[in-house]
Amino acid sequence: MRSSDKSDYALRGVSYLVVTVFTIFCLLPFVLIVSASVSEESQIMEHGFGLLPRGFSLTAYEFIFKSPRQLIGSYVVTITMTVFGTAIGLLIIAMTGYALQRKDFPLRNGISFFIYFTTLFSAGLAPTYLWVARELGLRGNYLAVFLQLLMTPWLIILMKNFVRSVPNEITESGKVDGAGDFRIFLRLILPMMKPALATTGLFLALGYWNEWYLSSLYLGSTVEFKPLQYYLYNVINTANALKSSMAGNNVTVTQLPTNTLKMASAVVATGPIVLLYPFVQRYFVSGITVGAVKG
């Protein structure tokens, strides 16, 4: 056996081992949370969380689904924002991306820089907050969250890079046929960009789905139904939120299975997106590889 063969096997062996261990590490926390959510509260209090459920009880889930008003409201808010935000954002990003890579568009460098500059220098959080909350009057308005998540410079650049792979001749042929620029975009370019739209749309959707930050700034406790992740944030971080979201259950706070409830809330708020994950994962991969090269 040559030495190169031996080292090949060694590296391959180490690779399998390390990748397996790392993969397990990525998965373990999810197991921890699911296990904890179906554990018995008394056992958790005594022995702490573990990889396997301590006892078995669905009490936490029963608590959540006994008064599901908050949760359902949060789901409705998040799903509505995600669907409309992704659709509208995607259309705007695609239009902009297409226009900005048209070589015969004289303003393309100027507009590109106008958008790119916002990543180089930005007003801090405080002036932005004052502007949006006070001057635009969007405090307590879902629009403050919805609008600010519509697009990012990065997604526009990503789209621009994607559109570049559509042959220029398509646009030219459309022009020859006498179609206007918007018609060319809508009828000829968009249908060819389905993978790009899927990837960009997924990033947008993920932004809306995982949103808690803008909600904490602009919505706080002013709205009855918080976006899903912000709802989870409150359940985890404030004892009162747990109490109020279980209101109507006629229990005193001490009776609440706090630990398992937190974990069950996490499962309920995250479960659906994790189940969806295997089907959409590949679109991300293509997006990351294309987007890695900005410009």
Add this chain to the structure above:
Amino acid sequence: MAIQLDARRVRSGESRPAGDGRDRLRRIGHSKTLIIMCLPAILFFLVFAYAPLPGSWIAFTNFNYHDGIFGSPFVGLRNFEFLAKSGQLWKLTRNTLLYNVAFIVLGNIVQIAVAIMLNEIRSKYFKKVSQAVMFLPYFISVVLVGVIAFNLLNYDTGALNALIERTGGDPIKIYSQAGLWPFIIVLFHLWQSTGYGSIVYFAAILSIDSTLFEAAAIDGASAWQRTRYVILPSLKPTFIILLLFSLGGIMRGNFGLFWNLVGNNATLYDTTDIIETSVYRMIISQNNFTTSTAVGLYQSLFGFALVMLCNWLVRRVNEDYALF
């Protein structure tokens, strides 16, 4: 990658108008539809990115709601003076920079290592599944990361302490030991970003010309030599571009991660407070707009200068890699 950037430069060079000003105006007039197509995006950045900029003036005032941004009394640099004298500015800068350096250095090392190892794996199914699982942590919200940390680390019921107790040790009050948190935060960061980051490097390895590997095999190169002399040099352009991007953001922090791991836990601030978390806290719980604007402006200016410096340096080393 370098080729692609080159091509872009050539192309944009071509597109520069050759004619006189009137010709340019005429061409702009012809692209009315394209301008309209860009309008929503322009409006968006105008409203949400450019319009708040003048508000940075607050940093030089003693802001109060009644007088508004431009009516509040002007105090010059006093807000900055206060920040610098209290040591606050130094602490925040130090933490932000150190965390980012750790993230960038360790992040890239781990990502490259994982990408190389993924490339060694022959089973297609194994590769696909492990890649998908490694990518999962990026997919979930940081709020859930906070839940995971609580599950693992809390004193009364944390899984880690449960394990320690079972093996006969004494439980640790992790949430009150500031010294532990840099490690915890870096680990969680790596946990969340490695799968994501390694995809880029993995793609770069896949795009390496296979004749290079064949030549190395004929020369009897060992696996280590193959990695050292073929794979690593081919990853250099990707690495430099990614490094430049991350250096540009070195004054910005991964706010969501820090806030959901640490939040309002004051005992940990010394080692965990970064610019973003302190600004957020000032706004949310203290309604303090002067200091937070001053910190934010300092961050923006410092960050901007750093990007410019990095870009200038890179341009000197190799013009192809420069951002602009």
